Amino acid sequence: MSRRRAPLAVLSTVIVTAATLTASTAAQAATTTFTPTADTYVDNGSTGTNHGTSGQLGVDNSPVKRSFIKFTVSGVSGAVSNAKLRIHTDDVSGSESPNGGSFRAMSNVSWTETAVTWNNQPAIDGATLGSLGQVVRNAWYEVDVTGYVTGNGTFSIGVTSSSTDGADYDSRESGSTAPQLVVTSGTTPPPGDPVWVGAGDIADSGSGDTATAALLDTIQGTVWTTGDNVYPDGTASQFSTYYEPTWGRHKARTRPSPGNHDYHTSGATGYYNYFGAQAGPSGRGYYSYDLGNWHIVSLNSNISMAAGSAQEQWLRQDLAASTKPCTAAYWHHPLFTSGANHAPSTATRPLFQALYDANADLVVFGHNHQYERFAPQNPSGGLDNARGIRSFVAGMGGAGAYGFGTIRPNSEARNTGTRGVLKFTLHDTSFDWQFVPEAGKTYTDSGTTHCH
Numbered sequence: 001m002s003r004r005r006a007p008l009a010v011l012s013t014v015i016v017t018a019a020t021l022t023a024s025t026a027a028q029a030a031t032t033t034f035t036p037t038a039d040t041y042v043d044n045g046s047t048g049t050n051h052g053t054s055g056q057l058g059v060d061n062s063p064v065k066r067s068f069i070k071f072t073v074s075g076v077s078g079a080v081s082n083a084k085l086r087i088h089t090d091d092v093s094g095s096e097s098p099n100g101g102s103f104r105a106m107s108n109v110s111w112t113e114t115a116v117t118w119n120n121q122p123a124i125d126g127a128t129l130g131s132l133g134q135v136v137r138n139a140w141y142e143v144d145v146t147g148y149v150t151g152n153g154t155f156s157i158g159v160t161s162s163s164t165d166g167a168d169y170d171s172r173e174s175g176s177t178a179p180q181l182v183v184t185s186g187t188t189p190p191p192g193d194p195v196w197v198g199a200g201d202i203a204d205s206g207s208g209d210t211a212t213a214a215l216l217d218t219i220q221g222t223v224w225t226t227g228d229n230v231y232p233d234g235t236a237s238q239f240s241t242y243y244e245p246t247w248g249r250h251k252a253r254t255r256p257s258p259g260n261h262d263y264h265t266s267g268a269t270g271y272y273n274y275f276g277a278q279a280g281p282s283g284r285g286y287y288s289y290d291l292g293n294w295h296i297v298s299l300n301s302n303i304s305m306a307a308g309s310a311q312e313q314w315l316r317q318d319l320a321a322s323t324k325p326c327t328a329a330y331w332h333h334p335l336f337t338s339g340a341n342h343a344p345s346t347a348t349r350p351l352f353q354a355l356y357d358a359n360a361d362l363v364v365f366g367h368n369h370q371y372e373r374f375a376p377q378n379p380s381g382g383l384d385n386a387r388g389i390r391s392f393v394a395g396m397g398g399a400g401a402y403g404f405g406t407i408r409p410n411s412e413a414r415n416t417g418t419r420g421v422l423k424f425t426l427h428d429t430s431f432d433w434q435f436v437p438e439a440g441k442t443y444t445d446s447g448t449t450h451c452h
Contacts, residue, residue, distance in 0.1 A: 038113035041067040052113035059101040060166030067159040078186040083149035088177040099163035100132025106156035124158030195221025197423040199397030200366025203242040204231035209398030211438040213246035226366030227259025227332030234262035259332040295324035301333040319358035326451035327360040339368030340405035366395040369402040370416040
């Protein structure tokens with residue numbers, strides 16, 4: 001699937017930002033993403049022309065252009081708690097303040113993409129769902145359509161603009177930047193059993209992250225990342241062009257950690273600006289949260305981790321303050337790995353030591369683009385079935401696969417060449433893990449470990 005690279009001079013923005021995730025909403029419902037079954041625009045400068053196969057959807061007031069987008073929602077169970085239309089700007093008219101237009105519901109859902117012209121256009125006759133003010137080129141925008149999309153069915157949305165300085169959006173013919181309807185629905189799973197799912201080394205110019213984002217579409221719960229969220233340099237443009245169309249649709253429930261490629265941009269400003277408060281205090285990159293009976297810590301392996309460092313001291317204080325019986329942590333550079341491309345990062349050992357001292361149960365890494373599971377170990381890598389921490393390398397989020405070198409002690413399972421996500425079910429006193437492979441692949445791994 002091809003992707004358009006945004007001009008480096010443009011910083012992309014999203015006008016409507018997602019609500020801050022909480023532990024209670026994180027495990028609440030399933031999210032499904034739909035692409036249009038039809039979209040087109042009409043132009044009063046060419047009243048008899050059909051634009052159904054165009055790569056653009058125009059909105060303007062001189063000449064007058066109106067766009068129509070239709071979605072068929074199916075397979076949604078339970079009440080719809082959130083629905084948002086996500087659209088991507090292709091180009092903008094003029095040079096001052098291009099206007100994104102107004103979005104309205106439509107009663108006509110029988111129009112067809114290849115038949116609509118200015119002369120026979122369907123009426124845009126429903127309630128106003130939202131509007132966008134000034135927009136920029138090559139950026140994603142969101143409009144809340146929860147009041148209109150209430151369950152399964154067919155829904156039409158019309159877009160108009162009263163401004164002579166309008167915008168063009170990418171149509172469904174554009175591939176990865178086609179419009180999206182993201183619907184969240186369902187019921188709360190059993191209390192105390194939240195789902196915690198993710199991977200690292202995710203988005204680039206290929207399509208691997210498209211495959212893994214499709215897995216997230218079917219898995220409820222909180223999403224984590226183990227760094228290198230976007231390649232190659234973690235810029236704002238790369239987040240907009242590569243990450244946003246795929247894993248970005250799960251941004252509202254994501255709790256990320258940064259990788260070295262995110263820090264290719266000075267201070268990882270692309271990463272911190274994109275994720276905002278969900279990435280913890282800007283520039284620091286470490287934070288914690290609770291899910292059910294679990295305390296979870298996201299750490300930053302791109303800054304000092306030495307014993308006595310600000311991060312290590314914060315971690316010890318954070319762990320001491322937790323009242324949860326089970327503890328997990330995640331960061332980018334692995335202390336334990338058999339990967340050929342990146343050796344074990346011994347600089348991370350003080351963090352692992354602090355977690356071990358606090359009787360933590362689970363640590364997840366990224367960096368090597370593969371999957372690997374280790375038996376419970378102490379900070380020196382010795383087998384420790386009494387107090388050891390089980391660890392995983394989960395760098396299979398979308399980027400190109402890496403090979404294995406010398407297999408390290410206590411490595412129990414490993415795979416390369418299969419992208420996927422690692423799903424944990426966090427029980428009151430234990431956790432289940434499951435490697436979920438991309439469509440068309442068969443590798444999997446699963447099991448259970450009790451908390452200390």
